[in-house]
Amino acid sequence: MAGGQLGVLNALDVAKTQWYHFTAIVIAGMGFFTDAYDLFCISLVTKLLGRLYYTDITNPKPGVLPPNVQAAVTGVALCGTLAGQLFFGWLGDKLGRKRVYGLTLMLMVVCSVASGLSFGDTPKGVMATLCFFRFWLGFGIGGDYPLSATIMSEYANKKTRGAFIAAVFAMQGFGILAGGIVALIVSSAYDHKYDLPSYKDNPAGSKVDSLDYVWRIILMFGAVPAGLTYYWRMKMPETARYTALVAKNAKQAASDMSKVLQVEVEAEEDKLQHMVESEHQKYGLFSKEFAKRHGLHLVGTTVTWFLLDIAFYSQNLFQKDIFSAIGWIPPAQDMNAIHEVYRIARAQTLIALCSTVPGYWFTVAFIDIMGRFAIQLMGFFFMTVFMFALAIPYNHWKNHNNIGFVVMYSFTFFFSNFGPNATTFVVPAEIFPARLRSTCHGISAAAGKAGAIVGAFGFLYAAQSTNPDKVDHGYPTGIGVKNSLIVLGVINFFGMVFTLLVPESKGKSLEELSGENEDDGAEAIEMAGSARTVPV
Amino acid sequence: MGNDAGSPQGPVTCGSWIRRPENLNLVVLGRSRRGNSCPSLLEIFSFDPKTTSLSTCPLTTYVLEAEEGDPVAIAVHPSGDDFVCALSNGSCKLFELYGRETNMKLLAKELAPLQGIGPQKCIAFSVDGSKFAAGGLDGHLRIMEWPSMRVILDEPRAHKSVRDMDFSLDSEFLASTSTDGSARIWKIEDGVPLTTLSRNSDEKIELCRFSMDGTKPFLFCSVQKGDTSVTAVYEISTWNKIGHKRLIRKSASVMSISHDGKYLSLGSKDGDICVVEVKKMQIYHYSKRLHLGTNIAYLEFCPGERVLLTTSVEWGALVTKLTVPKDWKEWQIYLVLLGLFLASAVAFYIFFENSDSFWNFPMGKDQPARPRFKPVLKDPQSYDDQNIWGPVDM
Numbered sequence: 001m002a003g004g005q006l007g008v009l010n011a012l013d014v015a016k017t018q019w020y021h022f023t024a025i026v027i028a029g030m031g032f033f034t035d036a037y038d039l040f041c042i043s044l045v046t047k048l049l050g051r052l053y054y055t056d057i058t059n060p061k062p063g064v065l066p067p068n069v070q071a072a073v074t075g076v077a078l079c080g081t082l083a084g085q086l087f088f089g090w091l092g093d094k095l096g097r098k099r100v101y102g103l104t105l106m107l108m109v110v111c112s113v114a115s116g117l118s119f120g121d122t123p124k125g126v127m128a129t130l131c132f133f134r135f136w137l138g139f140g141i142g143g144d145y146p147l148s149a150t151i152m153s154e155y156a157n158k159k160t161r162g163a164f165i166a167a168v169f170a171m172q173g174f175g176i177l178a179g180g181i182v183a184l185i186v187s188s189a190y191d192h193k194y195d196l197p198s199y200k201d202n203p204a205g206s207k208v209d210s211l212d213y214v215w216r217i218i219l220m221f222g223a224v225p226a227g228l229t230y231y232w233r234m235k236m237p238e239t240a241r242y243t244a245l246v247a248k249n250a251k252q253a254a255s256d257m258s259k260v261l262q263v264e265v266e267a268e269e270d271k272l273q274h275m276v277e278s279e280h281q282k283y284g285l286f287s288k289e290f291a292k293r294h295g296l297h298l299v300g301t302t303v304t305w306f307l308l309d310i311a312f313y314s315q316n317l318f319q320k321d322i323f324s325a326i327g328w329i330p331p332a333q334d335m336n337a338i339h340e341v342y343r344i345a346r347a348q349t350l351i352a353l354c355s356t357v358p359g360y361w362f363t364v365a366f367i368d369i370m371g372r373f374a375i376q377l378m379g380f381f382f383m384t385v386f387m388f389a390l391a392i393p394y395n396h397w398k399n400h401n402n403i404g405f406v407v408m409y410s411f412t413f414f415f416s417n418f419g420p421n422a423t424t425f426v427v428p429a430e431i432f433p434a435r436l437r438s439t440c441h442g443i444s445a446a447a448g449k450a451g452a453i454v455g456a457f458g459f460l461y462a463a464q465s466t467n468p469d470k471v472d473h474g475y476p477t478g479i480g481v482k483n484s485l486i487v488l489g490v491i492n493f494f495g496m497v498f499t500l501l502v503p504e505s506k507g508k509s510l511e512e513l514s515g516e517n518e519d520d521g522a523e524a525i526e527m528a529g530s531a532r533t534v535p536v
Numbered sequence: 537m538g539n540d541a542g543s544p545q546g547p548v549t550c551g552s553w554i555r556r557p558e559n560l561n562l563v564v565l566g567r568s569r570r571g572n573s574c575p576s577l578l579e580i581f582s583f584d585p586k587t588t589s590l591s592t593c594p595l596t597t598y599v600l601e602a603e604e605g606d607p608v609a610i611a612v613h614p615s616g617d618d619f620v621c622a623l624s625n626g627s628c629k630l631f632e633l634y635g636r637e638t639n640m641k642l643l644a645k646e647l648a649p650l651q652g653i654g655p656q657k658c659i660a661f662s663v664d665g666s667k668f669a670a671g672g673l674d675g676h677l678r679i680m681e682w683p684s685m686r687v688i689l690d691e692p693r694a695h696k697s698v699r700d701m702d703f704s705l706d707s708e709f710l711a712s713t714s715t716d717g718s719a720r721i722w723k724i725e726d727g728v729p730l731t732t733l734s735r736n737s738d739e740k741i742e743l744c745r746f747s748m749d750g751t752k753p754f755l756f757c758s759v760q761k762g763d764t765s766v767t768a769v770y771e772i773s774t775w776n777k778i779g780h781k782r783l784i785r786k787s788a789s790v791m792s793i794s795h796d797g798k799y800l801s802l803g804s805k806d807g808d809i810c811v812v813e814v815k816k817m818q819i820y821h822y823s824k825r826l827h828l829g830t831n832i833a834y835l836e837f838c839p840g841e842r843v844l845l846t847t848s849v850e851w852g853a854l855v856t857k858l859t860v861p862k863d864w865k866e867w868q869i870y871l872v873l874l875g876l877f878l879a880s881a882v883a884f885y886i887f888f889e890n891s892d893s894f895w896n897f898p899m900g901k902d903q904p905a906r907p908r909f910k911p912v913l914k915d916p917q918s919y920d921d922q923n924i925w926g927p928v929d930m
Contacts, residue, residue: 069895087876091869103869124895128888136877250773253752257769260817261779 029171030229031148034105035141036175038112038222039081042074042134043317044183044345045215049073049130051337052212053123057203062332067461067476069127074317075456076131077138082449084142089442091143101147105230107140109223116220137222146445166367169422170360175225176316177357180349182221186214187342196336206336214341297431298440300501302447304376305424307495309451311383311488312416314459319351320344321463322409325481326402347406355410359417372423373504379419380496386412387489394482420495424448431503459484546570546577547849548833552610552619554580555839560637563590563845564619565853566607576600578607578621578631580640585841588857598631598642609658613682614665620647622656628670649685653678662703663748667724669710671698677712679724689727694720700791704746704755709772711744711755719744719757721775731775738762743788746772749797752814754778756800758788767802767812781817784810792844794837799860803832803846811844811858820860827851 046065054063065073084104091100114133118126148168190211199206323329329343367375390397390408397405428441464478478484546567554562560582567577579594600607605624612619618632628650634641650670658671661682668682677694680687695714702711709730710722717740719733733755735741743758755770759780765788768780786804793800799820800812807827813820826832830850837844842858887894 066895100869103873107873124888124892127895128884128891132881132884135880250753250771253754254771254778256815257752257754257771257817258778260815261769261781263779 025167027229027232028148029168029174030225030232031144031171032169033171033175033178034108034222034225034229035145035148036172037179037225038108038137038141039077040176040316041179041183041218041222042077043320044179044341044348045218046070046073047320047332047344048211048215048337048341049127051207051332051340052215053126055203055207060200060333062199062203062206062337064332071457071460072131073127073134074460075453077134077141078313078449078452078456080135080138080140081142081145082138082446082453084139085146085442085445085449086142087139088143089146100143101233102230104140104143104147105226105233108137108144108226109230111137111140112223112226113220115222116216142449146442165426166360166364166422169425170357170364170417173352173357173360173417177349177352178225179218180345180352183218183341183345184349186217187338187345190214190338191342194338196338198334198336198339200333207338211337214338294432294440296501297503298443300498301424301428301431301440301444303498304380304420304495304502305428305444305448306451306454307491307498308380308416308420308424309448310455310458310491311412311495312421312455313452314455314488315412315416317456318459318463319348319409322481323347323406325463326398326405328402328406351406351410351413355413356417359414359419360422362414362418363422366418367422367426371504372427373499373502375418376420376423376427376499376502377496379415379421379423380492380499382415383412383419384489384492384496386415387485387492391482391485391489394485420499427502459488462487546574546606548847548852549849550607550610550621551834551836551845551847551853552612553583553836553838553845554612554619554633555614555616556637557616559840561585561838561840562595562637563853563855564610564612565847566610566621568606568624569602575602576604576606578642580633580642582637583838583843583855585843588843588855590853590855595637595640596642598644604629609656611659611661611668613661614663620650620659620661620668622659622670624655626654627651628653628656628659647685649678649680649687657698658701660701660703662707662724663705664707667703667707669701669703671695671701671712673697675714677701677722679710679722679727688724689722691729700743702745704772705748705750705797709746711746713741713744713757717741717760733757733770733775734777735759736761741768743791745791745793745800747797747814748793748795749814752797756791756793758791758802760787765804767800767817783812783817783819784808789831790833790835792835792837794842795839799837799842799858801835801837801844803835805831807832807848807851809835809844809846809856811860813860821858823856826854826856 050064050070051062054065056063064070088100088104111133115130115137117133118129120126194208196207197205320329323344324331329340329347332340335343363375370378386408390405390412397408424444428444432440461476462478463481463484464476466477466480468477479487546569548565549568550566552564554564556562563581563583565577565579565581567574567579569576577600578598580596581590581594583590600623603625604627607621608624609622610619611622616633618630620628620630622628628647630645630647632643632645634643653670653672654676655673656670657673658669660669661667662669666682667679667688668685669677669679671677671694675693675695675697677689677691677698678687679689694712695716695718697715699713699715701713703724704710708724710724711719711733712722713719717735719735719741721730721733722728723730733741738761740760741757742760745756747754747756753772755772755775757768757770759766759768764782765784765786766780766782767784767788769778770776771778784802784804786806786808788802789805790803791801792803793814798814800814801809802812803809807825807830809821809823809826809832810819811821812818826846827848827850830848832846832848834847835844838855842860842863844856844858845853846856847853
């Protein structure tokens with residue numbers, strides 16, 4: 001595929017002229033849509049949970065979840081995701097991935113619905129049940145995530161593979177958007193139904209019992225996209241592909257087969273055998289040869305994904321706290337419970353609509369023009385710049401220009417998605433030798449999930465104010481929002497540094513293995529790429 | 537079903553599995569005429585996976601007219617609703633399967649483009665059911681779209697005489713072999729020959745099957761080298777031979793791939809069968825003289841079970857359960873997952889019972905059980921009701 005020939009319009013034309021490809025994009029993308037909805041909708045309702053179950057009306061502030069409960073509710077799904085990835089990865093190797101796909105989706109449907117249910121009506125029972133089913137929802141998401149990637153590679157045709165994969169991944173942004181929209185609809189409906197006073201005016205009257213349904217409806221709605229995905233997936237005809245050819249694994253497959261056969265000694269065969277052997281020697285993951293050839297690459301992909309997800313998940317899960325800290329969302333006591341949900345949902349939806357989703361589609365448009373390396377480097381760079389631009393003059397933004405803060409903050413989301421969020425997913429699937437590719441991609445993805453857990457749990461504590469009087473009930477003092485943003489900026493900077501360890505895979509991975517000469521060409525490109533990165 | 541000797545039925549000449557909805561598998565058998573008292577037949581049998589046997593009586597039977605000749609080859613459409621039968625009079629007929637298992641009927645239809653084309657050695661559908669190919673004894677090769685029957689390829693001199701052929705998994709290629717030992721690859725979309733498989737002068741490529749595993753883009757060929765039969769593997773991106781291995785001891789007469797691509801099976805001219813795991817090319821099952829001393833004419837894996845259907849003119853149709861490692865069943869997966877779920881439920885419950893301090897409720901252990909469930913259609917005055925109690929709480 002020549003660089004620049006494929007644009008968004010061309011991809012859309014292809015999708016329009018072939019209904020089948022469009023269907024494949026929707027079905028493959030629904031997995032990511034569902035994952036994003038389920039993982040991030042919890043951030044919309046944690047404030048409400050605090051108000052409903054932890055309010056002491058003698059306190060001038062409304063109730064909030066204590067730090068350990070907040071961490072448990074928010075992060076337990078991420079722990080489930082990690083466990084699910086390991087379990088379903090093992091199961092997929094045993095059974096073949098397509099058979100497992102329906103299982104993960106059914107698990108997601110059931111646990112989405114169950115998240116909205118409770119055993120008993122005690123606050124303790126409600127919170128424990130929520131954590132339990134959020135864990136298993138994450139478990140299903142962990143299984144679904146790599147399988148969506150597999151389906152992408154199976155259904156992509158060779159011409160539009162890069163844009164296709166990026167478009168499918170971009171559905172994640174729509175999932176986040178959908179979460180905000182559902183929360184807006186539900187909270188608006190309740191706001192029209194009840195005209196409640198603010199907490200400051202009437203602590204007891206600022207909530208009604210039926211507000212309990214708000215968070216349950218938002219969580220249970222996650223079953224709808226999962227169910228739709230399951231329905232469409234089962235209806236889709238089984239399309240047979242030689243995935244090894246699509247994923248450029250033919251040589252690896254041939255090499256594996258040649259080990260169990262008698263290989264005839266012929267001039268041409270000998271040359272092919274030599275090529276296969278020279279490219280895929282018998283080194284394992286923990287050998288010196290791997291460390292020499294790909295050790296830095298693995299460090300690069302693993303660390304960049306880890307660092308990205310610290311920033312990405314902490315921003316997505318706790319942006320409401322940042323908005324409150326700078327005053328874009330009023331203090332909690334100035335709102336009733338439903339207003340708080342509405343304001344949080346509106347803020348997060350605006351960010352998703354103006355920054356996250358456009359960032360994804362910029363990646364779709366440019367990933368095969370600029371290349372993965374440039375996009376990732378640029379993304380980390382601008383995330384670093386905007387983080388420091390927010391953090392260093394933090395007091396100015398807070399006191400004089402909170403809209404300016406929001407605009408700058410939006411850019412960090414934009415360049416997160418027009419940047420490392422997409423490329424950290426694509427690159428590990430391309431640069432490693434085929435035999436170790438799934439293992440290395442799994443290691444990198446696991447590092448990403450570990451980063452997500454660090455982000456989810458770490459930012460929660462760090463962002464608390466250094467002033468004990470301003471700290472939420474039950475929290476220890478932290479380093480404040482300003483310093484937390486500085487830390488995230490430093491993390492993004494290191495992400496940019498470690499990006500230099502990752503080679504560019506735009507040219508070589510998409511070339512077709514159609515002949516000896518092109519093989520030599522691809523090999524030359526690969527060697528050039530390797531040479532470029534090794535001295536760094 | 538065992539020895540046909542003495543029975544009033546003609547010998548089995550061909551057969552195939554038919555995959556039906558709800559994991560039901562049927563078998564269609566073609567019988568040729570014997571004398572004047574036994575006409576040519578097509579019979580449909582049901583398959584019982586518990587006993588690994590075919591039903592004793594056919595679900596339905598179709599009698600072929602004398603001028604139609606005998607069934608020579610059968611190709612079942614992947615949908616399982618119909619199949620094509622090549623007849624010895626030089627035509628092919630389409631048969632549609634109607635009704636449920638208890639009330640099954642066969643309806644015959646003529647296929648105009650396949651009338652009077654001469655005896656066909658092989659007929660086949662592509663994996664997605666959208667293409668149909670017929671290879672004749674006269675070496676004429678035809679590829680058509682299904683069901684429109686638009687001609688994609690019509691090559692009268694493709695081979696000296698077609699020996700075997702197979703569609704690739706992605707319906708992009710057709711491989712065909714000839715009785716003179718040559719093999720050709722056809723590009724289906726364009727309807728043109730792509731290449732000829734390389735071989736030594738003493739080698740004859742007889743059988744060919746494409747891999748059904750998407751991660752293994754190979755073509756498996758049975759090659760006769762002098763008196764030895766070996767299985768060669770070609771890589772389909774370059775059509776170079778990767779290697780070969782001797783699997784079956786006698787000359788191979790038939791070859792088949794399981795539907796999930798895990799196993800390759802060979803049948804010999806002496807009645808042996810062997811089943812090989814594709815990943816390691818190791819023999820996992822060998823039945824010696826399953827059809828004693830008789831050429832195995834047909835061999836195919838059951839779509840959903842590790843069972844082989846084999847036919848020969850002397851011994852009829854046999855179903856053989858394979859001694860290969862069992863696959864995980866769906867219910868076993870659900871059981872593992874349910875076990876994990878229940879174990880974590882127990883762990884959560886223990887934590888729940890011993891975790892009062894974790895939840896850190898602001899009013900301590902006696903936190904009121906709020907909110908209670910009440911009807912959603914509550915009157916907006918409800919918060920006024922709460923105000924009544926406000927002063928009391930204060």
